Amino acid sequence: MANEVKLHGVTRSPFVCRAVIALNLKDVKYEFVDEDLSNKSSDLIKYNPVYKKVPVLLHNGNPISESLVIVEYIDEVWKGVPLLPQDAYEKAQARFWAKFMDDKCFPTVFKAVTSLGEEQAVAEVHEALQFLENELKVKGSKFFGGDNINLVDIAATFVAFWIGAVEEALGIELLPKDKFPKLTEWSDNYVNCQAVKDSLPPREDLIAIYKKRFGKA
Amino acid sequence: MADEVTLYADGRSPFVCRVKIALNMKGIKYKNMEEDLQNKSGALLNYNPVHKKVPVLVHNGNPILESLVIVEYLDNVWERVPILPQDPYEKAAARFWAKFIDDKCIPALYKVFSSKGEEEQVITEACEQLQILEDELELKGKKFFGGDNINLVDIAADFIAYWLQLLEEATEMKLVTRSKFPKITEWAEGFVNCQVVKEMLPPRAIMLAYYKNRFGKI
Numbered sequence: 001m002a003n004e005v006k007l008h009g010v011t012r013s014p015f016v017c018r019a020v021i022a023l024n025l026k027d028v029k030y031e032f033v034d035e036d037l038s039n040k041s042s043d044l045i046k047y048n049p050v051y052k053k054v055p056v057l058l059h060n061g062n063p064i065s066e067s068l069v070i071v072e073y074i075d076e077v078w079k080g081v082p083l084l085p086q087d088a089y090e091k092a093q094a095r096f097w098a099k100f101m102d103d104k105c106f107p108t109v110f111k112a113v114t115s116l117g118e119e120q121a122v123a124e125v126h127e128a129l130q131f132l133e134n135e136l137k138v139k140g141s142k143f144f145g146g147d148n149i150n151l152v153d154i155a156a157t158f159v160a161f162w163i164g165a166v167e168e169a170l171g172i173e174l175l176p177k178d179k180f181p182k183l184t185e186w187s188d189n190y191v192n193c194q195a196v197k198d199s200l201p202p203r204e205d206l207i208a209i210y211k212k213r214f215g216k217a
Numbered sequence: 218m219a220d221e222v223t224l225y226a227d228g229r230s231p232f233v234c235r236v237k238i239a240l241n242m243k244g245i246k247y248k249n250m251e252e253d254l255q256n257k258s259g260a261l262l263n264y265n266p267v268h269k270k271v272p273v274l275v276h277n278g279n280p281i282l283e284s285l286v287i288v289e290y291l292d293n294v295w296e297r298v299p300i301l302p303q304d305p306y307e308k309a310a311a312r313f314w315a316k317f318i319d320d321k322c323i324p325a326l327y328k329v330f331s332s333k334g335e336e337e338q339v340i341t342e343a344c345e346q347l348q349i350l351e352d353e354l355e356l357k358g359k360k361f362f363g364g365d366n367i368n369l370v371d372i373a374a375d376f377i378a379y380w381l382q383l384l385e386e387a388t389e390m391k392l393v394t395r396s397k398f399p400k401i402t403e404w405a406e407g408f409v410n411c412q413v414v415k416e417m418l419p420p421r422a423i424m425l426a427y428y429k430n431r432f433g434k435i
Contacts, residue, residue, distance in 0.1 A: 050317060050349055064309045068315055076305040090291040092281045099283055100267065131267055 005030035006058040008044050010037060011201040014065045014158035014211055015067040016055040020199040021154050026078040068098055071154055083151050097135065097144060098155035104128045106158060109166075109174065113136030116214060125174050129183060132156070136182035142189055153190055160187040160196075165203055169210035220413040222247035225261050225273040227254055228419045228425055231376035232284040233272040236262055237417040238372050239288045243295040247274075255320045285315055288372060299368050314353065314362060315373035323376055326384075326392070330432050334390045347398055350374070353398035360407050379418055387428035 007023065009016030031164055035054050047063035048056045050212055057064045057073065064073050075083040085091050108128045112121040122174050126183055135144065142154035153160075163175050164187070177184045224240070224247050226233045240247055252261055264273045264280035274281045281290045287367050292300040302308050309415070325343040332339050354362070362370035371378075378391075382405070385391050395402045408414055 053332050059306070062306050064306070064313070066313050069312045069316065072307055072312065073309040076308070089276070089279045089281070091293065092286050092290040095286045095289065096282050099286065130285055 003028075004058070004060050006033055007031070008033045008035050008041070008047065008056040008058070009054040010035055012206060013054060014162045017161075017201070018067045018154050019055045019057060019070045019074070021157065021196055022074040022083060024195040024199050025081050025083065025149075026074060027080070028074070029076055029091070057209055068102070068151070068155060071151060075151075081148075083154065085145075085150065086179050094145075094151045097132075097152040100131065101112060101152075101155040101159070105132070105156070109158070109163060112172070112174060113166050113170065113210075113214075116170060117174075122172070126179065129159070129175065129180055133180050133183050136186055143186065149190065149193055149196070153186075157190075157196070159183070160190040161200055161203075162206065165206035166210050169207045170214055218243075221275075221277050223250055223275040224248070225250045225252055225258070225264065225271050225275070227252055229424060230271060231380050233374050234419070235284045235372050235419055236272045236287045236291070237276060238367075238414050239291045239300055241413045241417055242298045242300065242367075243291060244297070245291065245295055285319065285369070285373060288369060292369075300372065302363075302368065311363075311369045314370040317346075317349070318370070318377070322350065322374075323345060326377070326381060328379070329392065330384050330388055330390070333432070334388070335415050340392070342395075343392060347377075347393065347401060350377070351398050351400050354404055359362065361404065367408065367411060367414070371404075375414070377401065378408040378414075380424065383424040384428050384432070386427050388432050416427045 004075055005028055007019055031191065044056060045052050047058060048065045049119045051065060055067055057072060064070050071083060084094055105128045110122045112125045115121045136142060141147065143149045144156065167174055175183060178215065191200065218246060222245055224236060226249055228251060252258060257269060261271065262269055263274060265282050268282065272284055272287060274287045281287050288300060301311055325346045328339050329343045334340060358366060359369050362374065381393060393401055409418065
């Protein structure tokens with residue numbers, strides 16, 4: 001039976017983008033189902049009744065939700081271009097850092113953005129990002145995944161691309177180059193990977209969305 | 218070379234217990250290093266500089282952090298008595314539910330007790346999350362989330378099976394009644410009676426005393 005792959009999402013979401021990047025890296029043919037989050041499709045609600053959120057991956061009719069769960073699923077089903085290390089310990093490290101992105105980095109960035117760059121909120125972003133900066137320094141490689149991107153890099157997509165867009169839209173600084181040289185270098189390299197480049201939404205679109213959302217238009 | 222496995226732990230913690238259950242299921246010998254969380258050891262801070270928390274598993278000198286990451290690591294390295302399903306879709310489903318328990322259930326439940334049950338909305342929210350688990354058990358129609366045997370999801374939900382009722386007892390606030398959540402009640406009874414689980418749970422008296430002290434009587 002032919003593989004039928006659909007991805008329910010919105011292009012502006014960094015979480016949806018993780019799934020898009022994984023699919024593109026593995027060269028998986030899929031259909032993107034653009035959702036209107038103010039008017040969710042009955043399919044989305046059916047496939048993700050718990051959260052009613054995107055992304056949702058549909059593989060031969062089976063729904064998978066939660067972006068990092070989706071990325072690991074993609075990695076297990078489509079074998080080319082591994083997204084996780086083979087070694088059990090390195091795999092655990094990768095999962096730890098991917099989780100760190102969601103548990104610490106993203107919430108602090110979200111708080112800083114919604115508070116329009118309030119000092120304490122930005123300080124907390126820097127505290128979280130410093131761990132990433134140190135990790136890159138210790139690893140001494142181009143990506144969190146070494147010479148090639150892996151789950152951690154993919155999880156950090158919002159750091160590489162969304163932070164820049166939000167900084168420009170709101171006129172705030174979250175990731176200063178002088179404080180985070182490694183992370184800045186990593187971001188530039190990451191967004192220039194072909195599979196990532198092919199997956200990112202247009203920067204101007206994001207900037208426009210954030211300007212509108214935070215009343216800076 | 219013999220495997221050297223050390224667990225930095227707090228015997229009261231449901232997160233630490235997840236790892237202990239997994240170690241026990243797989244018959245893995247390990248050294249338990251009990252931490253005083255008011256006075257963390259240099260070793261713990263060295264192994265987990267990011268979160269400074271337990272559990273930390275150290276395997277042949279390599280530290281692994283985050284209870285569910287540790288459980289998956291144990292499942293990767295020791296293949297006997299699998300904790301995750303083989304099938305990728307079922308594996309993804311198990312990960313989804315384990316994450317749901319951590320991201321939604323446990324925080325919602327903690328909020329009820331830390332807010333002393335004073336806010337209606339907080340209780341409603343917690344019951345909503347429990348209902349989702351109740352429905353999932355109903356749908357599966359099996360003894361455990363893992364089917365006939367416990368899996369990652371059952372282990373992730375250990376707080377709900379054991380610690381929650383002790384919290385309820387200590388604070389005299391009942392959320393999970395048999396009439397409201399029959400499936401969860403039945404599942405919990407089955408789970409805490411599994412040999413591999415029973416052996417790892419902290420004594421009731423210790424948890425009751427801890428919770429009474431921390432949350433007091435409402």
